[in-house]
């Protein structure tokens with residue numbers, strides 16, 4: 001059963017895009033529309049401890065490409081550095097766990113789905129040099145760069161790239177182990 005046809009389609013269409021149309025810039029309006037969905041993400045005690053830092057200058061763009069040296073990322077017209085603010089993060093009382101990664105992951109997920117619904121594409125990038133990003137964007141100590149999200153118009157259709165997923169049987173466990 002597919003109870004949410006529109007949401008299902010957007011979720012299934014999102015994929016990790018590793019090639020963008022270098023001839024099509026992303027308008028400020030589209031960028032803000034995608035970020036507006038990230039803004040709606042839930043967070044513990046509604047602290048919203050995230051910041052989305054957009055590369056503006058050519059030097060900042062080059063630094064992103066140095067922090068994640070792959071040819072394909074150079075094709076993206078927009079780079080968003082998704083940061084978590086540890087100074088605002090909620091810590092669980094029982095064990096002190098800092099939930100920053102979780103908040104940022106939810107917000108980035110919203111962002112990526114929002115971008116997909118607008119005909120844009122994204123890719124999560126976490127395998128980057130955090131030192132270069134911290135230094136380039138002069139991030140305060142409390143702000144942790146968690147993911148780089150390249151954003152742009154894709155050069156290929158989503159259906160050509162979507163990797164397989166485990167079945168529900170493989171990921172749902174009823175009762176105790």
Ligand SMILES: Cc1cc2nc3c(=O)[nH]c(=O)nc-3n(C[C@H](O)[C@H](O)[C@H](O)COP(=O)(O)O)c2cc1C
Pocket residue numbers: 014015016017123124125126127128161162163
């Ligand atoms: C937290 C996280 C970190 C990731 N880091 C990278 C990365 O550094 N480089 C990359 O090319 N893809 C990265 N990916 C993308 C995954 O490889 C991709 O999501 C996965 O293979 C499933 O493919 P799909 O996104 O096309 O459905 C990352 C994904 C997540 C969720």
